[in-house]
Amino acid sequence: MWDKVRKMLYELCDVFEFFMAAAVVLGIVIAAVTLWPELKLYWEHRMEIGAFLSYLDAVFNVVIGIEFVKMLCKPSSSNIMEVLIFLISRHMIVQTTSPAEDLLSVISIGILFLFRRFMLMTRPDENHHVPNIFGAIKRAQSEEFRRAVIRAEEEEQNHSEFGDEEKK
Numbered sequence: 001m002w003d004k005v006r007k008m009l010y011e012l013c014d015v016f017e018f019f020m021a022a023a024v025v026l027g028i029v030i031a032a033v034t035l036w037p038e039l040k041l042y043w044e045h046r047m048e049i050g051a052f053l054s055y056l057d058a059v060f061n062v063v064i065g066i067e068f069v070k071m072l073c074k075p076s077s078s079n080i081m082e083v084l085i086f087l088i089s090r091h092m093i094v095q096t097t098s099p100a101e102d103l104l105s106v107i108s109i110g111i112l113f114l115f116r117r118f119m120l121m122t123r124p125d126e127n128h129h130v131p132n133i134f135g136a137i138k139r140a141q142s143e144e145f146r147r148a149v150i151r152a153e154e155e156e157q158n159h160s161e162f163g164d165e166e167k168k
Helices: 002-033 035-044 051-073 077-094 099-119 133-140 143-167
Strands: none
Touching: 002 035, 002 051, 035 051, 051 077, 077 099
């Protein structure tokens, strides 16, 4: 009985997630439409110092919204990391930051890329055993690993494309 309730709640959460994604898409459409007046305003004030950063802020908001919808529709580590990278990039580019904050942002983006790279090597096997991280780092330097990463990324892309066709 509890398994049925758990499954029903999980499906209900999927429905709510879909509605939230639709609400975010509506917000993205509105934000994208407001980019045209922002572009006109930028053109009129293009010689002022902060005009481009103001316009770039509006564009980043739309891009981050799009990445967020992708994350809601297909939650994967890759999509989550893309959203985080865009958020950190937006903060670093649009906001007035100190050199220390910029350094932390660059380090954060590097760590995210590092996580993405080594997540492929530390996926649990069919027995749910996670490989040793240091062994994974050593194997990640080999040519065999590079070929395996390319194959895994292609399979993930093909799987996501297949999943889209399957849902249609």
